[in-house]
Amino acid sequence: MAVDQAELSAFQWPTPTSAYVHVPFCRHRCGYCNFSVLADRDDLMESYLDAVDAELSALESPAVQTVFIGGGTPTHLPIDALDRLLQIVTNRLQLSDDFEWSVEANPEDITDEKLDCLVAHGINRISLGMQSFHDAKLAGLERGHSGAGGAAVIRQVAEVIRNVSIDLIFAAPGETATQWRDDLQMALSLPIQHLSTYALTFEKGTSFWSRRLRGELSAADESVEIDMYQAARQMTADAGLQQYEVSSFAKPAARCRHNLAYWDGLGWYAAGPGAARFVDGRREVNHRSTTTYLKRMRGGLSPVAESDAITVQQYARERAAFGVRQIDGVDLDRIHRETGIDIRGMCADMIQRSTDEQLLEEADGLIRLTQRGVLFADTVAGRFLD
Ligand code: SF4
Structure with a gap:
């Protein structure tokens, strides 16, 4: 297929309008998780904040429309550190008038004080790692909250940050179709604007992967997984949430603008260990190991582990x-x-x-x-x- 060379040479990569900040800290590493996270290394939080500040300051105050603070568990940061991180973002990025600013949170970390801090900094979207409302399923997934506790947090958060998104996992070991429908029903009865739902995957390097190899855990049959997915599609539609991406469902006007920017190839900045960016036609990923990332930042070296120019x-x-x-x-x-x-x-x-x-x-x-x-x-x- 012929490509118009004149058009190609005139191609301008989109100027990023989004930024992602990765917070690597968690209370505990859940058995299925292969993200870039650290448990029991809260002593690194201050140097992490210094590093993120340095990374973002190098961008020279770009204007952005969406910010996503993900992890890890951003709300695992103690209140002072959370406050400092959000202040760093405000200092280093220029948020547009109609910005979307999302923060990922785990239900067990939400306190009135942290919620006040999020609201004071302008966070207008919160993404809660709920995963289930069944206590046994939550325990199996090694999550730190109860079903009832999670539901109460959704109600509490929605009082002050209207745009609440939750994640739910389906096809967990031993989960039945009825249990999954209960999870969906509970979620859809709560004041959420957005739902992301994913089938459990067994990733190499996780403890779930090893346990499956030892025969202690087994993956759901594909037909069960498809039935569960179809139940999610049907029940969300009945509840007025529109599916707008394979794993994403939203009430009108509540689609995640940050994710849409990724999917539409608009470009985005990123900071933090393991964070991936797409700027000027170059895809880069920072070192996944938090200690390596911090060591390089402290030494004045680039945090980038991989860098590829794409055509x-x-x-x-x-x-x-x-x-x-x-x-x-x-x-x-x-x-x-x-x-x-x-x-x-x-x-x-x-x-x-x-x-x-x-x-x-x-x-x-x-x-x-x-x-x-x-x-x-x-x-x-x-x-x-x-
Ligand atoms: S809380 Fe989330 S990011 Fe942290 S270990 Fe569990 S699944 Fe991974």
Whole structure:
């Protein structure tokens, strides 16, 4: 497929409008978690804050529309450290008038004092790692809160930060379809604006991975997992939450703008151990080990562990792959206009094959997953990258 060289040379990478800050600290490492986290190293918090301040100050006050403080568990920071982190963000970034500022939190960390701190700094979206309302399932996942305690926290938070999102895990070991429906029913009866839901995965390097190898845990059957996913889609729709991405459901006007910026390839800054950024056509990831990250920052060295320049063609393909996971579909003509890369032409055979397989369809000029295609979203998205 011919690519217009004049258009390519004129290509301007989007200026990032989002920023991500990774907080690596947790009370305990949950058995299924393979994120860049540290438990029992709260002594590193002050040097972590110094490092994040240095990383963000190097950006020279960029204007951003969305900020996401994730982890790890940002709310595991004691109140003084949490206050300092949020002040660093405010000092180093220029938030637009209609900014979205999300903070991830675990229910057991929410106190009136921390909630006041979040509100005082302007946090207007909170993402709670609920995972379940069943005490036995929560214990199995090694979470630190109870079902009733988590529900109470959702109500408490929603009183002061209206935009509450929660995460739920399904297909946990031994979980039944009825238990999962109970979880959904409970979640949808609470004042949430957004729900993200993920099937449990067994990641190499986690204790769940080892326990599965030893036969102590087993993964749910694929058919059970699909039934649970379909239950989530049906019950959220009935409750007025629209599915807008494979794993994301939102009330009107409550779609996560930060995640949309990722999926639309708009570029984003990042700071903290293991944090990934996309700036000026370059994907970079900081060192995942917090101690290595801190050592490098203290020594005045770059925290970046991996750095790859991507071509405009890769960029266009990635936009198509992430775009198609959005339920409204992906506008390939817009990608063509903005990048000069004609994905529709380059991927014509694959689009036709996926359409014949009833995985993709065209509607209002967008290419989107069919109802069946949503179940095979990873496969279809991967085909845009081949
Ligand atoms: S609280 Fe979240 S980030 Fe921390 S270990 Fe558990 S799953 Fe991982």
